[in-house]
Amino acid sequence: MEWILGAAIMALLVGVMLALARAALGPSVFDRLQAANTIGTAAMLLLALMGFFTGRPEFLDLALTYGLLNVIGVIAVLKFFRQGDLGAADADIVTKDGSQ
Numbered sequence: 001m002e003w004i005l006g007a008a009i010m011a012l013l014v015g016v017m018l019a020l021a022r023a024a025l026g027p028s029v030f031d032r033l034q035a036a037n038t039i040g041t042a043a044m045l046l047l048a049l050m051g052f053f054t055g056r057p058e059f060l061d062l063a064l065t066y067g068l069l070n071v072i073g074v075i076a077v078l079k080f081f082r083q084g085d086l087g088a089a090d091a092d093i094v095t096k097d098g099s100q
Helices: 002-025 029-054 058-083
Strands: none
Touching: 002 029, 029 058
């Protein structure tokens, strides 16, 4: 059973290395963002596997929290690239040309 977990951890580490290569070589910002999301997902899975491997179930809570933060971060970055900011402080939205 331990060799299966070790193989899964090694496969995830290879996936992280490939995602790092995609982040470094990606031609667009969205390729780099997808690589960052893949790295975050792999890190979440690594935390869960390490918790199972070491017999510490609290690692699963950490992995779920990290996964939620990963999703929120990706949504925030996508909103920033689409709108140019993360939200106006007032209810009045001012566009880039200054009109309301």
